[in-house]
Amino acid sequence: MTILSFTVLIALGSFLAGFLGALTGLGGGVVVVPLLALAFGVDIRYAIGASLVSVIATSSGAAAAYVREGYSNIRIGMFLEIATTIGAIVGAMIATHVTTNAIGIVFGLVLLYSAVLSGRPQPNVPVDDSPDRLATALKLNGTYPVANSLRAYTVHRVPLGFSLMFGAGTLSGLLGIGSGALKVIAMDQAMRIPFKVSTTTSNFMIGVTAAASAGIYLSRGYIDPGIAMPVMLGVLAGSLLGARVLVKARTKWLRLVFSAVIVVLGLEMIYNGFSGKL
């Protein structure tokens, strides 16, 4: 294969991944790495480096749209970023010390977990007005728009949420993904932040978290311009288009199909990891 055809094929695949990732809310990064590693036989370290870069592009590119809606909570995001950025550095350090097959197995498990998660209905946060002392001290409680008014919410179990965020950051740094699904779990399940606030604040955090490990990947030579270029441009264009048509599309069956694809990719990553092919 020539460099030209390789570049075009990867750009098309990344475009599709970004498009479906935005439509289903699962993010494009989770399928870019297996796509590159399994379909194109790219070394998984190059694949992770390229995916990490594309994650920053989609997070920063979508920030303006999310902010306009008024759901994201900058204080929650900033406070939890202390945990995710430190986690991301730890994850990137681990990545340079373990085998590519081990990374592939962990990646496969995270894929399976993301698919299971997306199959569940959005949990309803119970109305609970007892404020958490730490959350109040850190000014994490906020409001979000409903119909024509603002609804107040309180934040709970801050230490648990903070610890889970450290884990999400570590996985992000280790696997080059946004790990948005894990961030949402920490915020929505542990800290009981409303779903819309969790998802938009999570998007805000993904770029900053990825930037913390990107420097380490770059200096270790994991970011190859020949691979990162088509991946970044493809995922960015795909996710911008996906966000445009999101309003009109019926996403339920699409989520099912995309989840099925993720399960297959996850199993294949685990299989290849155990048989030493990555």
Place this chain on the structure above:
Amino acid sequence: MSHLTLDDHRIEVIIGNLLRSGVLLAASVVLLGAVIYLARHAIEPADFHTFRGEAAALRTLPAIVKGVAHFHGKSIIQFGLLLLIATPIARVVFSVVGFAIEHDYLYVVITLIVLAVLLYSLVGSGVA
């Protein structure tokens, strides 16, 4: 409290727009590098199966800038990627200013901690 959230929101909208411009700028630079890179290497065989690690010229900011000055396609792409990595860092810097304008010194400190971690990663890894 209500005027405080409004200020938060206004600052966030400005930062959001700046970020989008940053991403578009980075993407344009990457695209320019891509054109030069493909014009020179399009018909060469692709080999990304084996990991070699990038050449030193593509690993650190001073080396990348040197390559950009010589119109190397790969260096220009890498420079665009560095611009992209800088956009979330710029967001954190702007947030420090935003919280300072609101006199929210607790969050000035929290945001500075995040910034310190990011700079530690870039400087500690030897990129910048």
